[in-house]
Amino acid sequence: MIKFSAFPDAYETEQFVAHLLTSQGVIYPKCIATGKYENWNYQIAVKVEGQQIANETKEQKEYLLPMLLPELMKMNLVSVDHTSGYGWLDGTGNGMSSSWHEFILDTFKEE
Known part of the structure; x- marks a missing residue:
């Protein structure tokens, strides 16, 4: 899977989280590479098979x-x-x- 963003350093945090979680046994898409192409930052990650649980039926969610x-x-x-x-x-x-x-107050200031 490849993602693009115009924001500088867009995928540094995601790469950190991916390493943090996978190094401690949590299933999370592995980040293969990050880089820059022209004005775009990109990240290449392993695509995880499956579907979003929110889209499943009530019975499937319970299962x-x-x-x-x-x-x-x-x-x-x-x-x-x-x-x-x-x-x-x-x-x-x-x-x-x-x-x-501080985080909560700042969040409400943004809205």
């Missing part, structure tokens, strides 16, 4: 939930000890706000 919960629990246990901050992440995995309170 899938027991299989999904262990993956969500793994995500909850991912170590982020080497990062700091809260809210939106920069390319190094650090939150851009100094507290949750």
Whole structure:
């Protein structure tokens, strides 16, 4: 799968998150490469097969939930000890706000 963006450093954060999660056993699309082509930044990642659970029927969601919960629990246990901050992440995995309170207030200011 390839994605393009006009924003500088558009995929640094996603690459950080992909490495963080996959290195700790969480299923996440592996980032193969990032780069720049003319005025566009791009990311090439492994395409994961499947469909969005939100598009499934109620019965299918109920069937899938027991299989999904262990993956969500793994995500909850991912170590982020080497990062700091809260809210939106920069390319190094650090939150851009100094507290949750600051992040929430800034979010409401944007709206």
